[in-house]
Amino acid sequence: MATIRDVAKRAGVSVATVSRVLNQNGYVNEETERRVRQAMKELNYKPNEVARALFKKTSKTVGLIVPDITNPFFPELVRAVEDVMNIYDYTVILCNSDEKVEKEREYIEVLKQKYVDGVILTTNQFAPEEVEEWDVPIVVLDRPLHERYPSVVADNYEGARLATRHLYEVGCRRIAHIQGPNHVVNAMERFRGYQDEMRALGLGDRQLVIQGNYQLKQAKEAVMAALAEHDMDGIFAGNDAMAVGALKAVQQCGLRVPDDIAIIGYDGIPLTEMTTPELSTVSQPIYEMGAMAARILIKQIEGKPLEKLHYQLPVQLVVRQSTSRRGLT
Amino acid sequence: MATIRDVAKRAGVSVATVSRVLNQNGYVNEETERRVRQAMKELNYKPNEVARALFKKTSKTVGLIVPDITNPFFPELVRAVEDVMNIYDYTVILCNSDEKVEKEREYIEVLKQKYVDGVILTTNQFAPEEVEEWDVPIVVLDRPLHERYPSVVADNYEGARLATRHLYEVGCRRIAHIQGPNHVVNAMERFRGYQDEMRALGLGDRQLVIQGNYQLKQAKEAVMAALAEHDMDGIFAGNDAMAVGALKAVQQCGLRVPDDIAIIGYDGIPLTEMTTPELSTVSQPIYEMGAMAARILIKQIEGKPLEKLHYQLPVQLVVRQSTSRRGLT
Numbered sequence: 255m256a257t258i259r260d261v262a263k264r265a266g267v268s269v270a271t272v273s274r275v276l277n278q279n280g281y282v283n284e285e286t287e288r289r290v291r292q293a294m295k296e297l298n299y300k301p302n303e304v305a306r307a308l309f310k311k312t313s314k315t316v317g318l319i320v321p322d323i324t325n326p327f328f329p330e331l332v333r334a335v336e337d338v339m340n341i342y343d344y345t346v347i348l349c350n351s352d353e354k355v356e357k358e359r360e361y362i363e364v365l366k367q368k369y370v371d372g373v374i375l376t377t378n379q380f381a382p383e384e385v386e387e388w389d390v391p392i393v394v395l396d397r398p399l400h401e402r403y404p405s406v407v408a409d410n411y412e413g414a415r416l417a418t419r420h421l422y423e424v425g426c427r428r429i430a431h432i433q434g435p436n437h438v439v440n441a442m443e444r445f446r447g448y449q450d451e452m453r454a455l456g457l458g459d460r461q462l463v464i465q466g467n468y469q470l471k472q473a474k475e476a477v478m479a480a481l482a483e484h485d486m487d488g489i490f491a492g493n494d495a496m497a498v499g500a501l502k503a504v505q506q507c508g509l510r511v512p513d514d515i516a517i518i519g520y521d522g523i524p525l526t527e528m529t530t531p532e533l534s535t536v537s538q539p540i541y542e543m544g545a546m547a548a549r550i551l552i553k554q555i556e557g558k559p560l561e562k563l564h565y566q567l568p569v570q571l572v573v574r575q576s577t578s579r580r581g582l583t
Numbered sequence: 584m585a586t587i588r589d590v591a592k593r594a595g596v597s598v599a600t601v602s603r604v605l606n607q608n609g610y611v612n613e614e615t616e617r618r619v620r621q622a623m624k625e626l627n628y629k630p631n632e633v634a635r636a637l638f639k640k641t642s643k644t645v646g647l648i649v650p651d652i653t654n655p656f657f658p659e660l661v662r663a664v665e666d667v668m669n670i671y672d673y674t675v676i677l678c679n680s681d682e683k684v685e686k687e688r689e690y691i692e693v694l695k696q697k698y699v700d701g702v703i704l705t706t707n708q709f710a711p712e713e714v715e716e717w718d719v720p721i722v723v724l725d726r727p728l729h730e731r732y733p734s735v736v737a738d739n740y741e742g743a744r745l746a747t748r749h750l751y752e753v754g755c756r757r758i759a760h761i762q763g764p765n766h767v768v769n770a771m772e773r774f775r776g777y778q779d780e781m782r783a784l785g786l787g788d789r790q791l792v793i794q795g796n797y798q799l800k801q802a803k804e805a806v807m808a809a810l811a812e813h814d815m816d817g818i819f820a821g822n823d824a825m826a827v828g829a830l831k832a833v834q835q836c837g838l839r840v841p842d843d844i845a846i847i848g849y850d851g852i853p854l855t856e857m858t859t860p861e862l863s864t865v866s867q868p869i870y871e872m873g874a875m876a877a878r879i880l881i882k883q884i885e886g887k888p889l890e891k892l893h894y895q896l897p898v899q900l901v902v903r904q905s906t907s908r909r910g911l912t
Contacts, residue, residue: 300696315676315697323665324658333653336679345693347644348677350665364674367629368644470857498857505859528799528827530834530859 256297265293276301316551317365317373319349319358325468326495326523327540328376331395334544335374342552344371353437355379362388372551375399378439391554395547397439398564404554406547406565410440413536413569414447415454417490417518420534420571422455424579426488426516429457430480432466432473432500434492441468444492444520462486466496473499481507487515488577494519494526497533501576516577522570531575539567585626594622605630645880646694646702648678648687654797655824655852656869657705660724663873664703671881673700682766684708691717701880704728707768720883724876726768727893733883735876735894739769742865742898743776744783746819746847749863749900751784753908755817755845758786759809761795761802761829763821770797773821773849791815795825802828810836816844817906823848823855826862830905845906851899860904868896 258276262269267286274280275290282290293299318335320328336346347370349361358377365373372391382400385392394405421429431448434441445463452461464480466473473496477489481503489504491497497519504515511517511531519526522537546565553560587605591598596615603609604619611619622628647664649657665675676699678690687706694702701720711729714721723734750758760777763770774792781790793809795802802825806818810832818833820826826848833844840846840860848855851866875894882889 300692313697322662323652324662326655326658329653329655329658332677333651333679336652336677340678343693345676345678345697347674348661348665349669349674350662363629364672368642368674502857502859525854525857528831528854528858530831 256294256299258299258301260297261290261293261299264297265289312371312555313369314343315345315347315368315370316555317347317349317361317370319351319361319373320376321353322350323348326525327493327521330523330540331376331544334541335548338545338548338552344552351377353377353379362390366390371555374547374551378437391551393547393551393554395543401564404550404560404563406543406550406567407440408538408543408567408569410443410569411447411450413520413538414444414490414492415451416569416571417520417536418448418451419455420573420577421488421490421516421518422457424488424512424516424577427457428460428462428484428486429488429490430462430464430484430486432464432477432489432491432496434466434468434496438468441492448490466492466499468493468496470495470499473497474503475499477503478507481509489515489517491517491519494521494523494533494535497535497576498525498529501529501531501533512575512577512579516579518577522572526572526574529576534574534577535572537570537572539569543567585623585628587628587630589626590619590622590628593626594618641700641884642698643672644674644676644697644699645884646676646678646690646699648680648690648702649705650682651679652677655854656822656850659852659869660705660873663870664877667874667877667881673881680706682706682708691719695719700884703876703880707766720880722876722880722883724872730893733879733889733892735872735879735896736769737867737872737896737898739772739898740776740779742849742867743773743819743821744780745898745900746849746865747777747780748784749902749906750817750819750845750847751780751786753817753841753845753906756786757789757791757813757815758817758819759791759793759813759815761793761806761818761820761825763795763797763825767797770821777819795821795828797822797825799824799828802826803832804828806832807836810838818844818846820846820848823850823852823862823864826864826905827854827858830858830860830862841904841906841908845908847906851901855901855903858905863903863906864901866899866901868898872896 258269258272262272272290274282275287339346351358374393374395376396378397382402392403394403398405398407433445452458464476466476477500489500491500497517500517504511519533519535522535526533526535587598587601591601601619603611604616668675680687703722703724705725707726711731721732723732727734727736762774781787793805795805806829818829820829826846829846833840848862848864851864855862855864
């Protein structure tokens, strides 16, 4: 493999000059730069990325910390980040934190030691002072952390209102909400949207909240238990996995979806098209969220100005069989 | 942040000695090593990983190239690799190749420039001579590449025979197979298993093969078309996504699963528990496959001997509602 010395020799310049061309710092005249680039091409010279990282304190690598890639919301998000980073010649180190703050801290430490150029973070757990100490560009994804850090989230509150109103519009009057974990900001936003919309619809005293912890099985069991005690004709689940759990519970109790109980989920993952009946949902622009976070991080790394710090992307109501009642929709 | 000089000073030794301790090469007496490690601890010294990579040509990072993380087979595999690598203090660079050989080549080039210590590869596409030139430890996952390279795969052939025989045992006599892409080795192994088992069951002349390309929608449409022309009472789909497509097609035609047509998938992804009826499948030990590939790669990196080069893990028949016929199972 050709070295920087071979390139210098062929171009008839010093190693320092080649280095200036590579790192695009210091003055190099145009003709010299052309000769150096020509020599690199002819010799098929690949700059040593590790040496460059040491010199420039940059590695063309970013970290991406997600709770768990096996949660079906995250693969598309991760894919989007990787696609955009790939276009800009960055690679992505994937980290699964299981939402454990200790694991997140360890990853941040490891990523810094590898001179990652930035980190995209899906978490709720850090104090802004701690994040500040990391001294690496951060973009927060899916869950806002603090106003100081750029973020890309979807409009969880409005999405929840949309879902609740949709159930009302197809005739539901006893609308239950399956709630995600208390410590996850977006779950709480969706809960708040449900509450406010129920009040706005004059159903404030008919609220029924079921804990599902964003998990299919937990949601299924909780809905089974709730069906034994409460009357309901509509269920708004805080994510799609819990909507599937609700669907199974309702069917297992011998009730029909949507005729007896209409169900709507949240997120818009492909799973919602695979059930029978297919699930209505509030669709987040998952790929766009990941891609946007990646682009913002690159801007930060390159020291370019951000148009704004916080992006809240719109969500969309997707109506499918699970809320399509005859004569109503 | 403490530097290597601070550590040397506190421990009362030279920088070269600290470096020897860090890199575990050259002679350092025990008492000195203890003092150096104590000093590192007291100063909370973190070795600069990038400088170490340059010196040792190792980066404590591995590459993981998969076709597409949004294909629901891969998240669990990726998660397993990352979990094991994390235990051994390696980070994982995730690459999505879309099965494009050019993209795979580019990634290999980038990964080498970053001095990754090894690569886990899910592909079918390389000549062994080309892989040899990469000069980096490789483990091949899910799809065998060449006998020269360590591999972890599941027993696709036997799994396909199991699935076909199971359909026979629940009473099916006209068993169709939905086939994955021709260029994917494991799809072809499953096809071969179907053929051989059909012959063994005396149904060799009743084979019906439908092309589904491992895609839900393509499988759904192909099954719809096939149902219009052929009589069938069982479907063995080459993966779970195609089994869901088949399920939808059969239901859309007003037929019942499993009473009219029994369906079994392949892979054992969580999706199979989310459909109604739940899908029977041949379950691969996905997590174990990823974890094993990671452990083998680490052994290779550390120059430890491998007990054997090729691991073929057993699969398991999982019987659920989609093949549970009254009175038969």
